[in-house]
Amino acid sequence: MDLKCIFSLAILISQISLSSTQNVNVVIQGATPIAETDDNFVCATLDWWPTEKCNYNQCPWGKAGILNLDLKKKGLINAIKAFNPLRIKIGGSLQDQVVYGVGGVKNCPNFMKNEDSLFGFSQGCLPMERWDELNNFFNQTGVKVTFGLNALLKRNRSEIEKGLWVGDWQSQNAGDFMKYTISKGYKVDSYEFGNQLSGAGMGASVEAEQYGKDIVVLKNLVKELHPDPKTQPKVLGPSGYYDEKWFNSFLEVSGHDVVDGVTHHIYNLGPGDDPNVIAKIQDPSYLNQVSQTYKGVLNIVNKFKPQSRAWVSESGEALHGGAKDLSPTFADGFWYLDQLGMASTYNQKVFCRQTLIGGNYALLNTTTSIPNPDYYDALLWHRLMGSTVLAVTQESNPNLRVYAHCAKKKPGISIIFINLSKDSLFNVTLSNYEHQGRNLRSTDVVKPNFEFRGSKDREEYHLAALAGNILGQIVLLNDVPMFQQKHLTFRRWSQSLSMLPHPSIL
Structure with a gap:
């Protein structure tokens, strides 16, 4: 050395x-x-949340959601270009309620508040005109795109078990979306299947065996539409909290050559309104606890498919939009940089920060696009820390x-x-x-x-x-x-x- x-x-x-x-x-x-780690280890997310999304008597999302974000802001453009490139994952809680306005989908509504629906919002739609705008933006800024697909489409709520969704995933709308993307020459690095459906789920869940069968369908669809292995997008899942039994079952069903990235989420400091978050962020014994999750994911990846990769596809220090008085401050860097360091030592290939913009935990200010302190942590890591750990x-x-x-x-x-x-x-x-x-x-x-x-x-x-x-x-x-x-x-x-x-x- x-x-x-x-x-x-x-x-x-x-x-x-x-x-x-x-x-x-x-x-x-x-x-x-x-x-x-992957060369693009540092990653940030863009979320679907509309302006009306609120937690803890505040509504921190503004117009930062995927359907509302002003893609012409110079501050936003320059902040992304500085990474050259930045991996961005499009997804979040509402992704399993998004249909794609192509093929047989004629009605393309916005998300509307609906207390009877998942997360308090109705089904929403991604118009292809907006997908065109997003891809022009991605091309302009050099983004490497990971796209989170709707994994609940055409499923039904279980009449027996609360929160469980049953039935086979219907791939038609996703296939039409991929065909449109290919016809336009847009590049998607990877597709992630669903959001937080593992284990007990977050609002909704799918049984591990069913999820395993469905991700095989997705893999076959991607291979059919992208026959050249060199340009074939990766397939990722399950994008949820680690549950050993569930992850074991899902990987047993899907087999060895289906999932290119085993993805999981980390929110290890609790809810955003916890007054003890600042103490947790400075407590080494508390920070060390999440290492058990990293070990578990790494072990299960090595067990079922050594050539697969473990990803943290969504992570914030605190749930439900972050901690208002902590997440956008300098102190959050103690958690963030420690997570980047810890995740890399456990062979996690990618670490996606929730979010690039939107919510309290964003790297950029939701209104002005001015960088918050953690943006500089992310950029310095990206520029200085190589892939060999x-x-x-x-x-x-x-x-x-x-x-x-x-x-x-x-x-x-x-x-x-x-x-x-x-x-x-x-x-x-x-x-x-x-x-x-x-x-x-x-x-x-x-x-x-x-x-x-x-x-x-x-x-x-x-x-x-x-x-x-x-x-x-x-x-x-x-x-x-x-x-x-x-x-x-x-x-x-x-x-x-x-x-x-x-x-x-x-």
Whole structure:
């Protein structure tokens, strides 16, 4: 492993006086990668929610839904282009109530509030004129598209079991939609089958065996319409919360060569109105709990189809639109970057953030398209962290979390540090597993200048909250407010690497 050129992704914040300093030895084992992510690991979603969608006495979606979003906003366009490319997943709770305005579908209504329907809204429709507009937008911004299909079409509610939908999936409307998409030359990277129908479901569920049979129908449809394996969209599922028994049954029925990505959702901090979300986001033991889900999904993928991929196809720190006073702030980055790091170590190929725009948990402000703090976390990760994941160990303190990947484009390693401690800073000594006695990098947080052994070349990117306010929305990149940055060009630092207290993310 070559540690001669280390690129550091750094986000630092200091808000209180120090009470202790701890020395920590961080060891990177670079000889054998432990996991591999997709090149487009960072992903964001677009949701169907209409303006009338409300939670906790607030309605945070505005006109950010797929049918209403202004696709000509320069801020939105430039934010997506900066990723070059960004994977976007189109889906969400209402996707199983969307019909496609093509073929035999003549009436194409908007979603309407209806308390007797799933999630309080009637069936809606995607007109092909809007699909044309979306694809022009995707082409303009270079988006890699994952599209969530309606998996409840023509099914009926069970008269015996509440929430269960029964009957075979009818593929005609989806097939007509795919044929139209092909005729227009639009590119869809992958199709995901349904949304949160696994296990007990979220509002609706489908039995695992039935879902397995139906996703085989979808796979055959995709193969029929895309006979060239090189251009054939991937088939993903089940896009729900992990339930071991349900996932086992679904994969047993579907077989080994059907599902290209086993997708699941993560919302590990609870509902958005929980006043304890800020405490959970800084508690390493709480953050560690979700690792059991990652392990479970990885194990089941390896059991049934080693060549398949595990994806997090939807994730937010809090349910039902996010936490209003936390999700769009700097503090949310402690959860987000830790999830990106943890998911990658468990060989999750893609991590889709709910959402790009819309709701409280969006990467972009719903009204102005101005980036929220987590947008910069996502962009820095996308630009710096390569697909090869390396093992990292440090046993000194659970509040220090470290993730390492091979660098995205240059020789070397990209490393991210997260300091969850409220009152400690860390002197970090970084070493190679094969040469632990050699001090390759030593960080002195007391003196601003230090001896940096083994490299003259490195890049450091420090994101910090303005005036140390982690619940604020103004981000400094290497001391410069991000709203003063043009074209999202990141200025590099080549100076001392400091771990500042509570919380620090590097």
